[in-house]
Every structure is written in structure tokens, then in C-alpha cells.
Amino acid sequence: MQCLNSAPRSLLALPVVVALASLWICRAEVGGFTACSQFFYNKQPPTGLKSEGTAQICQRYWNRYHFASLYDRRRRTPLYSAYVFSPEGGTRPKINWMYEPQLAYSKAGPDMMPFPRGPIDQNVVESQAVILDYTNSSYTRGHLNPSLHHSDVGDKNATFTLTNIVPQKEGSNDGPWADFEGQTSSLLTKHCEKEAYIVTGVIPYETDHWIKHDRVAIPEYLWSAYCCPSYRVENVPITNLTLLGLSTLAAIGRNDPNSTEEIVPIDKKKGKRWRGYDVRRMSLKTLEMYLKQRYGSAISIFDNGCSL
């Protein structure tokens, strides 16, 4: 936690009391998941994902918390975002991209902010990805927490912070990964009785690949898992997918057609546009095994494997 960074004059327009209080108790929204533990199953964040050089962000927008992200400061992308699913409703908002002021200045205000039109503060540029990083990069801005997994407009809006975004090939973002997000949404809407907790993250390359010269690391794969502790079994079509995924389901999606096929095989019959961007559904345990291989430590995404 960086609690004693000096803030520029413009950001010191906070009430003196708040500024002093944060010196002592460091109550920044970047610096712990305590204020947003409701977005994790049993209020427990995933364990085992490397925490060195990361910031725990309680994603706050207009005075309210909407989800949580573990942000990798060196790679300038989230490692994962965790949220509570709600059935789809409404359209994708037209909203400006936002950034996280507290990554740049620990004493800045707690809400995510839209990027300014003009020049961007150098500490913001150093501390996180900015819009220009993605311009002409050949990668789209891929949401980990997608706006279509929410019905509340504030929840949707809040997903448009670049601290929830990773470089994702269009073939994945508009193809198999989008299909997977949609199928997850209909499955949970039909069969999940209460809360469904979703964690979506990245698997980095063994040796990092970057856009814009070491600015933003490209993930080799995206992964996702849900935990729906209380589900309806009536009328469930008995397909392999639902057998696999009533209380939990996981998946890994390719973000690079050149990757080997050990983790996710390529369907050679797919049209050219989507070929090499397959998503493989799998059990939570299988996903955790692959994450362990790449991250080098035992990973547990949901407390007690999502059992009650």
C-alpha cells in the first residue's frame, strides 16, 4: 500500500479532515478488499494468485461500490475482476472510459473518473493504461466484468474503467468469448436461484507480450468461473454443459491463434474470423489446475470450492 504519496495541489481540495484521516488510517479504496468483500463468495477473495506488485481495487463509481479488481501495476491490466451477476437488461451504455485516480495518488478521491479531454497527468499515465495505449494496437478493449452481466445502469457504467480492461483480439471479444458470456448469462438467469458470483481473469504469456513497448501486457488466455451455490434443478435440460455447470462452471478462452493447443484445442471448422479463439468449458478444478501451472502456486477461486 502506498499511503504517503504526495498528491498534487489540485487533488488536495479535499476537506482537511479527510486528508488527515487518510494519512493515519489509509482508508483508500485502492488498498484492500474490505469495503467490497460482498462481491466474493463468502466474502473471500481468490487465494494463491500472485499479490506482488498488485493493487486491490474496490471499484467505486458515483459513491457506490460495483465490483472488485486485482490490478497488476507492472502489466497495467487487472489480473481478475470479481462481481455479482444480475440478469441482463437494457443496452450497452454510451459512456467515456474511466481511470482509477488512487493508482496514481493514494490520497485521491475514491471514485473512478472519466479521462480528461486534454493532456493526462503523468502519474496517471505511469500508473495505469490509458486510452492511447489501445489506439492502433490491433487489440480491442476487453471487459473482464462485462456490462451485459448487469441490469443496473450504474453497475453497467462502472465496468467502463480501464482497470477492468485487457487487450483482447477482436476474434475473441466479438466471437467465442462473447458467445460464452451470453451462454453463461442465460444459464444463470434460468437456473441460479440466488446470487451468482463470477470471477474473470487472465493467464499471462510465460514471457510477457506487450502493446506499445512495455506499456500494457497482452494476456495469452482469458479465464472465467462462476459460483451459484443455490440452483434450480427442475426443467434443466440434461446436456453435458449443465451436468458440468450447475453450482460451478469454468472456462478458458484463447486470445492468440498461435498458442499451442494443450490448454484449449482449436476447432479447425470454425470460420476464419473466429478460428483460433476457441473457449473451452471445464470444471472449476481443471481451471485451477491450469492457473497453478502458469502462476506457480495453488489457486482457489471460491471459498471452499463454492460448497455451502
Ligand SMILES: *[C@@H]1O[C@H](CO)[C@@H](O)[C@H](O)[C@H]1NC(C)=O
Ligand atoms: C492510428 O492510425 C491512423 C491510420 O494509420 C493514423 O492516422 C493515426 O494517427 C494513428 N493514431 C495514433 C494515436 O497513433
Ligand SMILES: *[C@@H]1O[C@H](CO)[C@@H](O)[C@H](O)[C@H]1NC(C)=O
Ligand atoms: C451512466 O452513464 C450515462 C452516460 O454517461 C449517464 O448519462 C448516466 O447518468 C449514468 N447512469 C448511472 C446510474 O450512473
Ligand SMILES: *[C@@H]1O[C@H](CO)[C@@H](O)[C@H](O)[C@H]1NC(C)=O
Ligand atoms: C458428452 O459426454 C460424453 C461422455 O463423456 C461424450 O462422449 C460426448 O462427446 C459429450 N458431448 C458433448 C456435446 O460434449
Ligand SMILES: *[C@@H]1O[C@H](CO)[C@@H](O)[C@H](O)[C@H]1NC(C)=O
Ligand atoms: C501469429 O503468427 C503470425 C506469423 O508469425 C503473426 O503474423 C501474427 O501476428 C501472430 N498473431 C498473434 C496474435 O500474435
